Amino acid sequence: MREQRKKAFDFAAESTKLLITLSTGMIALTITFSQAFISDTAKATLWPLLVAWACYLVSVVFGIATMLSLTGTLSEVNSADETGASEPSVYAPSITGKSLLQIAFFLLALAFTCVHGCVSITNG
Numbered sequence: 001m002r003e004q005r006k007k008a009f010d011f012a013a014e015s016t017k018l019l020i021t022l023s024t025g026m027i028a029l030t031i032t033f034s035q036a037f038i039s040d041t042a043k044a045t046l047w048p049l050l051v052a053w054a055c056y057l058v059s060v061v062f063g064i065a066t067m068l069s070l071t072g073t074l075s076e077v078n079s080a081d082e083t084g085a086s087e088p089s090v091y092a093p094s095i096t097g098k099s100l101l102q103i104a105f106f107l108l109a110l111a112f113t114c115v116h117g118c119v120s121i122t123n124g
Helices: 004-032 041-045 047-083 092-121
Strands: none
Touching: 004 047, 004 092, 041 092, 047 092
């Protein structure tokens, strides 16, 4: 496999790991400091934060699935080298579909986190 393709897989894996780390970090951060920004009056508007946590979790799941797809695609390279098949691509549907879902759920979670922040500020 060419060096450029190896780098593409490395960058795809690093990007996926970064979103997994950010998602788990946001879950931990918002849970840790939730007492500071969830008051009795804000309990009625807790739903955006709960939706955000769910979206972060789904983003992590799709991130892990993307990493597994990257690994599976690369493992096919070894058997493809022996049979003379074409080189793998990071644009394989098994990778891009999961990656796009990871990104979409991460962005959706960020949006709901911001919604909760705005609602908390206006109600506080």
